[in-house]
Amino acid sequence: ETGVTQSPTHLIKTRGQQVTLRCSSQSGHNTVSWYQQALGQGPQFIFQYYREEENGRGNFPPRFSGLQFPNYSSELNVNALELDDSALYLCASSLVEDRGYTFGSGTRLTVV
């Protein structure tokens, strides 16, 4: 098992900019989810992709968007960054049949 890897580990952006975060899913996992974890809070569900299509979305605005690729890697894109977007962004992959979610170490995004 290769686990879930995320890049970059840390990122600093300016308000109004756009950012792309990347995730490589665990081998064989067909589902990827993204979560936002603000400081001192539990992770909040952003969206999930299954077989390259969005399969569910949390309470996040459309400027949060994503992609899943045929090799099950994934991207999270955030446009028009706001200060409140500063958080740890976690990617989790799973087999939809298994409920075994494997998390990456996250990308720490700071918006200044």
Added chain:
Amino acid sequence: AQSVTQLDSQVPVFEEAPVELRCNYSSSVSVYLFWYVQYPNQGLQLLLKYLSGSTLVESINGFEAEFNKSQTSFHLRKPSVHISDTAEYFCAATNGGSQGNLIFGKGTKLSVKP
């Protein structure tokens, strides 16, 4: 809507003492339950999960949790903690639907003191 409540934001204990981290969920449908651990500046690691079957589930490092449907609880316990157990613990739930996104509690910071 489904929700998860962790009743204690911080739990300080001495090494080798027992500990219980409390978690309650609200759901009108069947639910799967999880405990994750997060060490400083790291992602989440799955500690244990309840999907079906025996209501008592165990992890490899001595933690256990019991699914109690009547009390809608999934409390995490360890009979004797170590310094290395110091971390933040998150309880999470998902329903039986195909979407299956996790709903997390706000976390409990466990501090084990010598």
